Amino acid sequence: MIFRVSGGVLSYVLAISLLVSVVLSMLTLYVYYARMEHSHYLTRIRLQKNLASGIQMTLGEYDHFAYDQAYHYDLYGEEQDSINILRRAWGLLDLYRVTAYKGDLEVSRIYTLAHRPAPQGRSAVFLVDDGRPLSLVGDTRLIGDCFLPVSGVQSAYINRVGYTNDSLIYGQELKSEKKLPEVALKEAFTKIEKLAGGEAEPDEDTLTNSFGADLVQVKAGNVGVNKVYSGHVLITSNTRLVFDTLARTTDIVAYAPVIEFLNGFHGSGQFFATDTIIIHNNVKLTYPTVLATYNRDDLATIQTRGKCEIAGWILMDGSKDGFRRRVIYLEDGTQFHGMIYCNGMLETYGTVEGHVTVKRFLVNSQTGVYENYLFNATIDGTKLDTAFLALPQWFYKKEGKVLKYLN
Structure with a gap:
């Protein structure tokens, strides 16, 4: 079929x-x-x-x-x-x-x-033992362990005002040493001076440079900084850097003889001056911020003027002689959270939540100048939270931690 x-x-x-x-x-x-x-x-x-x-x-x-x-x-x-x-x-x-x-x-x-931070970095104070006691006046509060000279701590009077609290130290009194721990601030300043990158200015109001890219350098000259800078950016001046109210910074490095933050500035970064750093009213410098001065011959100062907030580290160092030419001044209303290293004189009337390593404390009054005195100051070592990290400079543990991931 x-x-x-x-x-x-x-x-x-x-x-x-x-x-x-x-x-x-x-x-x-x-x-x-x-x-x-x-x-x-x-x-x-x-x-x-x-x-x-x-x-x-x-x-x-x-x-x-x-x-x-x-x-x-x-x-x-x-x-x-x-x-x-x-x-x-x-x-x-x-x-x-x-x-x-x-x-x-x-x-x-x-x-x-x-x-x-090492245990010393978790304390309130490490005061060099220069053979004189620490004298407390007015509403001064030292909260946390304190490393003090052998001569200890005592109450005192300035302008007929005595110590008003019921305990000299709200913590354990420990013995300090006759020298400050050494920091490599001089070497750090030398490295920063040698930094160089391609010069640039933001096309509009913002300059953002990835840390995966080459360094970008902004030479500000005498012109105030009034734009937004972020990332792998170096801002320099041969004279004075003034960060305007409109400026914002994140993770940058700045270097100049004088650095000034005007009223209302907000930002973070590392700021290095060979002479003076001035922080005005309503300035907010967020963690992790570094403020550092290193003087070779001339005066060096870091000073706050009014109510401001700073979170991070303040460092001051210089040549071996003339520590009295180096002064950190924290005005009443200053809120600082972090660690301070001062190879010089620290005059504070603000609130320090964290640790202070210092050569001498200082009080200037109508009746005279008083060394190793604290007047109406608060230093609270117990307020340094567990997430706060120390710089690889002084009083740190031999174990690294990620501080911040960067773009």
Whole structure:
């Protein structure tokens, strides 16, 4: 028996065969790309784990890495888990870039590193033992452990005003030493002086530069700073840097003989002056901010004028002689949260929530100048929260912590 098939049926068969072939091809491609995407996903997960391992290496062995030298590691010796580590100085902070890579895939993080404070850094005061006691006057409060001279602490009078509280120290009295711990502030200033980057000005009102990019330098001259600067930016002047009310800064470094923050300025960064830093009323400098002066011959001052808020670190150092030419002055209404290092004279009428390391305290009054006196000052070492980190300068633990992840 002979079956005859219409020619139209053959067309249907061919069409269905083509459709099935397309569907099978699509399924094959889907499976292929799904497997490829899953493989990339597993690779990215592995890169993230390797990145975390690299970060932990920097935290545990931070002093193993020399500055500006790239380190390459194969984590497990299988040529599958490679990382790069680069350490750079950024002001007083250590800046790390860790990159994990495999083939053309890579992930990286950039961050600043600091430390947990040592027990001394958790105290209220470390006052150098110069053979004279610490005298307290008025409504002065020292809260927390205090490292003091052998001669101890006593109540006293200024302008017929005596000490008004019921305890001299609200904490344990411990013995200090005859010298301040040394800080590498001179070396830090030298490094900052050598920093140089491509000169730039913001096209509009903002300049944001990633820490993954080359340094950008803004030479302000005598012109006030009134724009928004963020990231890997160095702002310098040969004379005076004045940060206007309209200006905002984040994570930058600034360097000049004189730095001044006008009424209402808000920002963060590291600010280095060879002469003077002035903080006016209603200024808010957020954590992590560094204010530092280093004088070689001339006077050096850091002073607040009015109600302001500062969170971070204040450091003052200089040549071995002439510590009386270096003065930190915190006016009544100043709220400081952090750690202070003063190889000079500290005159404070504000509130310090944190730690003070100081050569001498100072009070200026109508009846005279009094050294190692505190008058209506509050220093509360118990208010330094557990998340606060210390600079790798003084009174820090030998264990690194991520201070801030950067873009």
